[in-house]
Amino acid sequence: MALLLHVLMLFLLSGGSARVVTDFEHECGGFFAGGKSPTGFSGPQYKQICQTLNIPYYATYYDTDNKIPVYSAYRFEEKINCTRKNNWYIEPQLDDETAGPNMASEGSVKKRGDHQALNKDYKNSGYDRGHLAPVYLARSQSCAHATFTLTNAAPQNSSFNSGQWRVLEAQIANELVNQCLKTYTVLIVTGVVPGTEKLKNRVNVPSHFWTAYCCLDNNNKCQISRGFIGENKNITPQNITVKGLETELAKLYKVSSFEVFHSSTAPKLIEKNYRAVMKPPLLSLMLLHKTHPLTEVNGRY
Numbered sequence: 044m045a046l047l048l049h050v051l052m053l054f055l056l057s058g059g060s061a062r063v064v065t066d067f068e069h070e071c072g073g074f075f076a077g078g079k080s081p082t083g084f085s086g087p088q089y090k091q092i093c094q095t096l097n098i099p100y101y102a103t104y105y106d107t108d109n110k111i112p113v114y115s116a117y118r119f120e121e122k123i124n125c126t127r128k129n130n131w132y133i134e135p136q137l138d139d140e141t142a143g144p145n146m147a148s149e150g151s152v153k154k155r156g157d158h159q160a161l162n163k164d165y166k167n168s169g170y171d172r173g174h175l176a177p178v179y180l181a182r183s184q185s186c187a188h189a190t191f192t193l194t195n196a197a198p199q200n201s202s203f204n205s206g207q208w209r210v211l212e213a214q215i216a217n218e219l220v221n222q223c224l225k226t227y228t229v230l231i232v233t234g235v236v237p238g239t240e241k242l243k244n245r246v247n248v249p250s251h252f253w254t255a256y257c258c259l260d261n262n263n264k265c266q267i268s269r270g271f272i273g274e275n276k277n278i279t280p281q282n283i284t285v286k287g288l289e290t291e292l293a294k295l296y297k298v299s300s301f302e303v304f305h306s307s308t309a310p311k312l313i314e315k316n317y318r319a320v321m322k323p324p325l326l327s328l329m330l331l332h333k334t335h336p337l338t339e340v341n342g343r344y
């Protein structure tokens with residue numbers, strides 16, 4: 044009982060409009076398949092951000108040491124023609140916990156840059172500020188504006204950004220319009236793998252860009268899904284299963300397993316395989332209770 048109350052309290056306390064949050068499954072879980080985020084990492088450098096520009100538009104898992112995101116998660120609802128903006132926002136709360144709850148333009152933020160990339164880091168670097176949640180798949184003009192935040196970007200080979208990556212985004216959009224939008228909720232996660240180089244000795248240049256989509260039915264199962272991954276150069280990314288992508292990512296992130304979409308969202312056909320390893324609800328609740336205060340991250344529960 045005390046345990047349940049404690050969990051409840053945590054949920055109540057985390058309400059409100061703060062953007063850097065301690066539990067983005069709770070605050071902006073609508074951007075994750077089945078409400079469950081991809082695998083998290085432990086360490087205080089990882090921050091969970093509900094990307095709001097007055098209202099939430101997508102969720103970003105950000106690495107304040109490497110000053111690039113691990114991934115952004117978003118919904119795709121329709122293809123619209125958005126105008127691209129040229130000024131980029133930053134996330135004031137990453138450098139100052141008392142800052143307001145919305146992304147802001149760099150000039151309006153006094154304390155900035157210790158825990159995130161700034162525009163000058165990219166200047167003359169030869170790398171683009173490559174979007175994770177893309178402008179191209181934005182579901183409204185204000186949503187497109189909201190993608191222009193440096194916490195949603197990582198150094199991307201500019202010929203890749205304007206070449207094969209852009210081609211891939213367009214192919215994925217067409218595929219989703221044709222196969223999924225009418226029937227399913229479409230959830231996408233786009234991420235990067237840290238590399239060995241840094242811009243201005245500050246911002247990590249990713250070795251890989253990856254993305255995956257899940258066409259989710261009413262029972263929270265990904266009925267159609269696909270994963271894509273490519274090195275940070277202008278070559279057509281590999282088109283593989285989400286399972287294949289997850290195996291690849293576990294290797295690259297050097298973790299024992301990595302889930303882009305939670306195992307509970309696997310379609311019925313192979314659900315049996317997962318059931319055996321699922322924990323009973325009470326046990327997961329205890330795990331939640333135990334891990335929540337210790338880490339910003341929670342893997343999954």
Ligand SMILES: *[C@@H]1O[C@H](CO)[C@@H](O)[C@H](O)[C@H]1NC(C)=O
Pocket residue numbers: 122123124
């Ligand atoms: C987007 O713009 C293109 C070219 O300007 C136009 O052909 C197309 O109909 C527009 N689509 C929508 C959904 O407005």
Ligand SMILES: *[C@@H]1O[C@H](CO)[C@@H](O)[C@H](O)[C@H]1NC(C)=O
Pocket residue numbers: 211214215218269282283
């Ligand atoms: C990826 O491969 C699948 C299966 O072969 C195919 O249906 C899909 O169109 C491909 N998508 C892209 C974007 O290449």
Ligand SMILES: *[C@@H]1O[C@H](CO)[C@@H](O)[C@H](O)[C@H]1NC(C)=O
Pocket residue numbers: 169170200201202203275276277278
């Ligand atoms: C970007 O990728 C191309 C090949 O796709 C390569 O020739 C070029 O050197 C790369 N640029 C950088 C800055 O690494």
